[in-house]
Amino acid sequence: MSDRTWTLTVHGGSGRFERGIIPAEADAGARAGLGRALDAGSAVLAAGGTAVDAVQAAIEVLEDDPHFNAGRGAALSGEGRIELDAAIMDGRAREAGSVAQVTTPRHPIALARAVMDEGTHVMLAGPGAEAFAAARGVEAADAGWFELPERRRQLEELLARGNDAFDVDMKYG
């Protein structure tokens, strides 16, 4: 690879599809979202930015895109709540940041990055992570931003069928 080259790869979840195919709108929407994530991360890299800034930029696009199970459009827990997890790691010095069971940051990856940049800890969870987010001024969103009617329907369907909660992303992706 030449000195000035870069590369970016993203994923939006894996799994099986109901009846083996994705509905056309979901297919087109997901592909468009992946393309926007590539555009956001590639813009950082093409301008000489760092890999860690690029992956954060790409993920924030996908967290805002309702076609994916993260941020807006996230799956609902058995209690009907949205609890988000995220992690980021920089290979240069193995710096890492991680948050679990957070409910307020619009971009959980931005909170994980704030944990990494603050440098004391690697992982914060639950109310402590929320308090850290507030203290660092990480942008918050209310539950209505994250929850989609389709996700509520999927949860109700799953519970009505008595299925266990263990499900690969895309079955209800």
Added chain:
Amino acid sequence: TVGAVARDANGHVAAATSTGGVTGKRWGRIGDSPLIGAGTWADDACAVSATGAGEYFVRVGAGRTIAARVKMLGESIGTATDAVLGEIVALGGTGGLIVVAPSGETAWRFSTPGMYRATASAEGARVVAIY
């Protein structure tokens, strides 16, 4: 679950993963995404982001193991990812991973019928795929 891995113009790599978990998950259940070394990892060997049945990626230590195989066995990221996903499948898990090396080599592997994935490079390569 969504993820990204990148290699910048200075040859450094990074990984990021974000998720809502799984529909109907038990209260308090955490999967592999936020666990450094499982669903998210980056060091000077490679950067990894995973998606799928998280408990299996945790038990295998997926991201860290791929990097260790590259560093200690001299495997390519593709070979190392095949081996680690093979361990996951052998335990009964399913899912996928995206990986990038400081050389700029990239790899993705998945054991499910599909994985939303896309890649781009300075050379102008650009792929968006699902199946």
